[in-house]
Amino acid sequence: VYPLYFLTTIFCFLFYSLPGIAAAENWQALADHAFPLTANLLMIQTWFNGVVTYNGVAWFMATTMFLYLFALPGMYVLSQVGKLRRPVIWLGGMFLVLMVIITAYCRFTWPYDMDYWQYSLPPARLVEFLMGMILGWGVRYVKPYLEKVNLGKILPTVLEIGALCFWVFWLRRPGNYWMNRIVSWIIPNTILLGVFTFGLGWVSDLFRKKPLVRLGDISFPCYLIHNILIVRCVIHNPAPQTAAGKAVLFLSCLVLTVLIALQLEKQPKSK
Numbered sequence: 001v002y003p004l005y006f007l008t009t010i011f012c013f014l015f016y017s018l019p020g021i022a023a024a025e026n027w028q029a030l031a032d033h034a035f036p037l038t039a040n041l042l043m044i045q046t047w048f049n050g051v052v053t054y055n056g057v058a059w060f061m062a063t064t065m066f067l068y069l070f071a072l073p074g075m076y077v078l079s080q081v082g083k084l085r086r087p088v089i090w091l092g093g094m095f096l097v098l099m100v101i102i103t104a105y106c107r108f109t110w111p112y113d114m115d116y117w118q119y120s121l122p123p124a125r126l127v128e129f130l131m132g133m134i135l136g137w138g139v140r141y142v143k144p145y146l147e148k149v150n151l152g153k154i155l156p157t158v159l160e161i162g163a164l165c166f167w168v169f170w171l172r173r174p175g176n177y178w179m180n181r182i183v184s185w186i187i188p189n190t191i192l193l194g195v196f197t198f199g200l201g202w203v204s205d206l207f208r209k210k211p212l213v214r215l216g217d218i219s220f221p222c223y224l225i226h227n228i229l230i231v232r233c234v235i236h237n238p239a240p241q242t243a244a245g246k247a248v249l250f251l252s253c254l255v256l257t258v259l260i261a262l263q264l265e266k267q268p269k270s271k
Contacts, residue, residue: 001220004264005061008224009040012054016231046120049113057227059120066122067129074130078137091138095131102127103183110178118181128182135190139197146198156201163195164203214262221261229253 039045043062170188
């Protein structure tokens, strides 16, 4: 993903920052961009509060790179837990402890800049990352038992639809403001992932269709591209005031994002 990350960062700097600097002949401002641009290219900008992120969504990639450092150590620890008696209970206990920790952290940091301390600072997302790993490991142990029970398709499908509806409902009602960044995000996603990871319902079958799998394969390119199109098409131009105009603008950005990502991301060869 990094080549596209690099190109989109440079593009945003050249297209949005440099023209204004050159027009004003403010070369000191150009020097002021040296550190933030370098930090962005090294993917460390989220360690510094207030540093410009040229591609507005690139902060997520920088934060994720830090979290990936804990993937292998986390997998080792979880594999050791799997050797214990009743590993699901141990994993559930670990998950609850981490939930308490992240809730306490969000409550403690609410008087400060929550956008930074709860959202973009890499260590602030570590607990959430580990909880996701625990959830995935727990599914591995539970799924063989569910397959033996043979639940059929109807009940898993009802649970999948219910999880989707709950996800939409919960995110529209995030609750207390200090919970909004992480705590209120974890609960609906835990339920959604916990249900869909088993892949037993018809909705899961739908998401396994090749066109939707292909969209999933290009999700990172779409992520890095879509913000540039939105900034160019929406923020730098007067937004339509009618619902139809807004719908056309939204769909245009969506279609262009997908088409560009498809051109950049090569189709994986089937074995």
